[in-house]
Amino acid sequence: MTLLYDIEARGLVKTFRDVRAVDGLDVLVERGDTVALLGPNGAGKTTTLMMLLGIISPDAGSVALLGHRLPEGRTQALERTNFTASYVSLPYDLRVKQYLWVYADLYGAPRGRAMETLELFRIAHLADRKNTELSSGQRTLVGLAKALLNRPQLLVLDEPTASLDPEVGQDTRRVLMEEQARDGFTIFMTSHNMSEIERLCRRVIFLAHGRAVADGTPAEIAARYGREDLEGTFLSIAEEARR
Amino acid sequence: MNARRVAAVVRRHSYGFLNSPTRIVVFSFWPLLDLMLWGLITTFLRRAGTELPVAVSFFLGAILLWDLVFRTKNSVALCLLEENYSRNVITVMASPITPGEYLGGAVAFGLVKTFVTFAVMSVLAWALFAFGVLQVGAMLAVYAAILIVFGIALSLVVIACVLRLGFAADELTWVLAAVLMPFAAVFYPVAALPGWAQTVAWLMPPAHVFELMRADLAGVPAEWGSLWTAIALDAAYLAAAFALARAMFTSFLRRGLITRYM
Numbered sequence: 001m002t003l004l005y006d007i008e009a010r011g012l013v014k015t016f017r018d019v020r021a022v023d024g025l026d027v028l029v030e031r032g033d034t035v036a037l038l039g040p041n042g043a044g045k046t047t048t049l050m051m052l053l054g055i056i057s058p059d060a061g062s063v064a065l066l067g068h069r070l071p072e073g074r075t076q077a078l079e080r081t082n083f084t085a086s087y088v089s090l091p092y093d094l095r096v097k098q099y100l101w102v103y104a105d106l107y108g109a110p111r112g113r114a115m116e117t118l119e120l121f122r123i124a125h126l127a128d129r130k131n132t133e134l135s136s137g138q139r140t141l142v143g144l145a146k147a148l149l150n151r152p153q154l155l156v157l158d159e160p161t162a163s164l165d166p167e168v169g170q171d172t173r174r175v176l177m178e179e180q181a182r183d184g185f186t187i188f189m190t191s192h193n194m195s196e197i198e199r200l201c202r203r204v205i206f207l208a209h210g211r212a213v214a215d216g217t218p219a220e221i222a223a224r225y226g227r228e229d230l231e232g233t234f235l236s237i238a239e240e241a242r243r
Numbered sequence: 244m245n246a247r248r249v250a251a252v253v254r255r256h257s258y259g260f261l262n263s264p265t266r267i268v269v270f271s272f273w274p275l276l277d278l279m280l281w282g283l284i285t286t287f288l289r290r291a292g293t294e295l296p297v298a299v300s301f302f303l304g305a306i307l308l309w310d311l312v313f314r315t316k317n318s319v320a321l322c323l324l325e326e327n328y329s330r331n332v333i334t335v336m337a338s339p340i341t342p343g344e345y346l347g348g349a350v351a352f353g354l355v356k357t358f359v360t361f362a363v364m365s366v367l368a369w370a371l372f373a374f375g376v377l378q379v380g381a382m383l384a385v386y387a388a389i390l391i392v393f394g395i396a397l398s399l400v401v402i403a404c405v406l407r408l409g410f411a412a413d414e415l416t417w418v419l420a421a422v423l424m425p426f427a428a429v430f431y432p433v434a435a436l437p438g439w440a441q442t443v444a445w446l447m448p449p450a451h452v453f454e455l456m457r458a459d460l461a462g463v464p465a466e467w468g469s470l471w472t473a474i475a476l477d478a479a480y481l482a483a484a485f486a487l488a489r490a491m492f493t494s495f496l497r498r499g500l501i502t503r504y505m
Contacts, residue, residue, distance in 0.1 A: 014499065016498075016499055021499075046502075046505065047499065047502075050499065050501055050502075053336075053337045054496075055333065055336045055337060055496065055501045056496060056499040056501060057493075057496040057497045074339075075339045075340075075341055076339075078337070078338060078339040079339040082337075083334075083337040084334075085333070085505075087333075087504075087505045088330075088331070088333055088334050089329055089330035089331055090329065090331065091255070091259060091325065091326070091329040091331050092328070092329050093258070093259035093260075093262050093263055093266075093325070093329075094255070094258050094259055094262065095258070095262065098254075098255075098258040098262075101254070102251050102254055102255040102258070103251075103334075103338065105247050105248065105250065105251035105254065106248050106251045106338045106339065106340055107338065107339060108245075108247065108339075130262065143334075146334070156337075
């Protein structure tokens, strides 16, 4: 049986001046899977995500998203992909619904999806607010609503719940899991919230110094490092990386 | 080129513009100030009966046409700068839009702003100072097109600098046209410039356009050679600016400069 990879990146290398941020990394993510890329600060997670989205060119290696090789097939791949991150800001001069209409047009989605996705995250009441009138948590939820506008086949999330309180964070994870169960999309994410990863992800890839040092289910990796949970595993890997 | 994505860029910037009363006031204020200033100077010179080698009304035509360069350059370049200020560049770049589509949308939005300003200033120049821009003659549309294309080329230089330098390029948006303005011979003949500056001036399409316009208003037959030179220079600058912006975009991806916005 041939495996369908929504992300197929092989031999990725990226160096910034004299720092090798990503060093020969392979990322293979099967269709419908939920995979986390973890690692200490500076491990190369965000650089990897940016290379997967075609926003940073790799020095070596290849990337194919949803079967489209980058950079040639970038537009076709990104029409069925979406992305949000905790550090992404929103245009300060737009109202929430205007922002979502613009991105619905960019992704070829119906504009009616704007209200649907706001309702998913229970923030439809924010539709007429300007982005400057939102709290950081509300901006994060608007970013997530944007990320579901085009019913993506691949959802790339960088620290998606970093600015959310535990209750809203839990609700957000529930929405993502329900939507994934219904639409069958693939999630590739980073997070420093290990309990979130344990709840959401079937598989994790640990990075250190731009290389994959562990790859498997959270339980498998924790067992390999003799730890009970991902939090402890993370600490062991981070400590190893410092040595 | 996907028309819906191009239109989305126009819509994004139209929303931003119309949501901001401050921006609307500032957008209207500067052209109006320029018009009043040069209109009053024109009125003063007319009443004083000052003898000039060109028609006094030239000043108003000059400010109306120079605004095409300035407005086009600012309006197009500000589209990317707005994303820069909002730290939203990453969301735009992670979307399916291509650089060509984004640029197409920015140019379309910039042209709408430029034409609206030109139309309003032209009506006010006629109503307040009895200057009809159509006095420039049948070549008005050609002159306007040359100046607008030059404005687009300047905006591409600014966009290239924003991609390479980020926020540090901000000032360039405002300064670039002002630095070039003395060489464009907007309000005086090229002959009024020192020798070395005349050489620079003849390399600029606006200098040819303003010389031609002065000749039109004075009733002197147009020098077609100068017009073709302006068009050729415009094409060369547009191609060079496009190549520069493209190279800076490639460099942006290669150097991983998106990390500025994280």
